[in-house]
Amino acid sequence: MPELPEVENVGRALRDCLRGKRLDGLQVNYGGVLKPSPRQVRSALVGKRLAEVNRHGKYLILDFIGDPNEDRNEDHAYLMIHLRMTGQFFILDDYIADQHVHLIFDFEGRPVHYRDVRKFGRLELVEDPIRPAAIAHVGPDMLSVRLPEWRERIGHRKAPIKALLLDQKIAAGLGNIYVDESLFLARVHPLARPCDLTPTQLKEVLKRARQVLRLAINHGGTTFMNFTDFHGRPGNFRRKLRVYGRAGQKCRDCSATLEGVRVGGRSSVFCPHCQPNPAR
DNA sequence: AAGATTACCTGAAGGC
DNA sequence: TGCCTTCAGGTAATCT
Structure with missing residues (x-):
């Protein structure tokens, strides 16, 4: 289940392996993952080189550049990618495709496989490389949002903080994993309302979220269901998790039994001692 | 208008 | 063995 750290690592892999390479072909096994249509995606991208890979939240935006046109303007095309739950890229010359591989990119002879068991992920042509219209409603990236803006966007809200941290707007x-981890480190209960938190607590949630995201990026992400890196190696952040997936086990800090609760339809785990329940 | 629920998919896991 | 139900969770769409 890719969240920001997993997406960041996928983006780095694509950049490191493929930047400057020309897309010579695109085999489409299941066109449902492409927007607006497989024909249009292929037409826009084939023949162009991958110039840069950028990330915003869990979105990747690939900048493809073709030969200059008659006006000497660079000919760009932008592909926005969201892996959703189970999207994966493999950059392995000897990778064996199964029935869940929907796309095979050919970068100058190097095959890049896109696999997605649940078919939730999307690869979509967009016009704007910085902030496409399709994600105009998405808020600032968690790693770059400033404290004043953070307070402004969340400080007055009354919904459970866990639901709001999951809200990309x-x-x-x-995502679900790092929200639970962030709240644990910040010592804030998932059902607490931001409007009831102190300024210090709000600041702490942002600080800890950034901390856990950076740490996870540096550990190659978390393998919990089926995230692996582009070589097929699992991320190794899982053993660092403090609460996610550990309901019923003991808190690593205080030995209390971790509890599970559903917040906004999502499973959540917290420590009742380290993250005391707010008065409700 | 904000908050809550459901649809989209498939596979794993548990009950009987 | 095998059929059935539930769960997993990111986001858009739909409901209250």
Whole structure:
């Protein structure tokens, strides 16, 4: 389940392996993952070189550049990618495709496989390389949002803070795993309302979220269901997790039994001692 | 208008 | 063995 750290590592892999290479072909096994249509995506991208890879929250935006046109303007095409739950890239010359491989990119003879068991992920042509219209409603990236803006966007809200941290309109990048980890480190209960928190607590949530995201990036992400890096190696952040997936086990800090609760339809784990329940 | 729920998919896991 | 139900979770769409 890729969140910001996993997406960041995928982006780095694509950049490191493929930047400057020309896309010579695109085999489409299942066109449902491409927007607006497989024909249009292929037409826009084939023949162009991958110039840069950028990330916003959990979105990757690939900048493809073709030969200059008659006006000597660079000919760009931008592909926005969201892996959703199970999207994966493999850059392995001897990778064996199964029935879940939907796309095979050919970068100057190097095959790049896109696999997605649940077919939730999308690869979509967009016009704007910085902030495409399709994600105009998405908030600032979690790693770059400033404290004043953070307070402004979340400080007055009344919904459970866990639900708001998952809401990409407030800030982009956190998913279920890292929200639970961030709240644990910040010592804030998942059901607490931001409007009831102190300024210090709000600041702490942002600080800890950034900390856990940076740490996870440096560990190659978390393998919990089926995230692996582009070589097929699992991320190794999983053993660092403090609460996610550990309901019923003991808190690593205080030995209390971790509890599970559903917040906004999502499973959540917290420590009842380290993250005391707010008065409700 | 904000908050809550459901649809989209497939595979794993548990019950009987 | 095998059928059925539930769960997993990111986001868009739909409901209250």
